[in-house]
Amino acid sequence: MEQLLTLRELLQHEIDDLYSAEEQIIEALPKMVEAASSPQLKSALKNHLIITRKQKNRLDEVRKLLESQPKANTGLMEKIFGSNTKCKGTEGLVKEAEHIMKQTEEDNSVKDAAIIAAAQKIEHYEISGYGTARAFAMQLGLSEVEKLLTETLNEEHEADNELNGLALFGVNVEAAQHTGLPE
Ligand code: FE
Ligand code: FE
Ligand code: ZN
Secondary structure, eight states, rough: OOOOOOOHHHHHHHHHHHHHHHHHHHHHHHHHHHHHSSHHHHHHHHHHHHHHHHHHHHHHHHHHHTSOOOOOOOOOOHHHHHOOOHHHHHHHHHHHHHHHOOOOOOOTHHHHHHHHHHHHHHHHHHHHHHHHHHHHHHHTHHHHHHHHHHHHHHHHHHHHHHHHHHHIIIIIHHTTTOOOOOO
């Protein structure tokens, strides 16, 4: 297993992990948009898909900034093929999302509540990853990287807050009125 010897290498790893996370989220969001019933929830998720594509591009910029100071022990394969880091956390969260959407198929508003729950788990994972990466960048004096990561971190917080609002003032209220019994 490749060893990470410096905080800078650990930062690089976190960036690779986040890159994989954003790629997987870009794949997953359209299915969640499709499954959502509330028009506000659909549009919030669609909007976050557009933002997520921008976040992936922002990570390309971060990678370029980090490349200008090459790390000590990049392997030849990695030099040729780039990172092969797959974010297992996001992989698991996406699987959970797919599973809970199937389990709640019978009731649209309960399904919407489940979609928000799954989406917020993903947002919280991202907030944690970006928060840590930004702290590393700050410690290393990489102010451009820090700035880019802050932009994304703020967007993830905004997405999370919007989902909170949709749940508390709409989707959960509606879902609570459904008894699960035939009417
Ligand atoms: Fe994101
Ligand atoms: Fe991860
Ligand atoms: Zn996000």
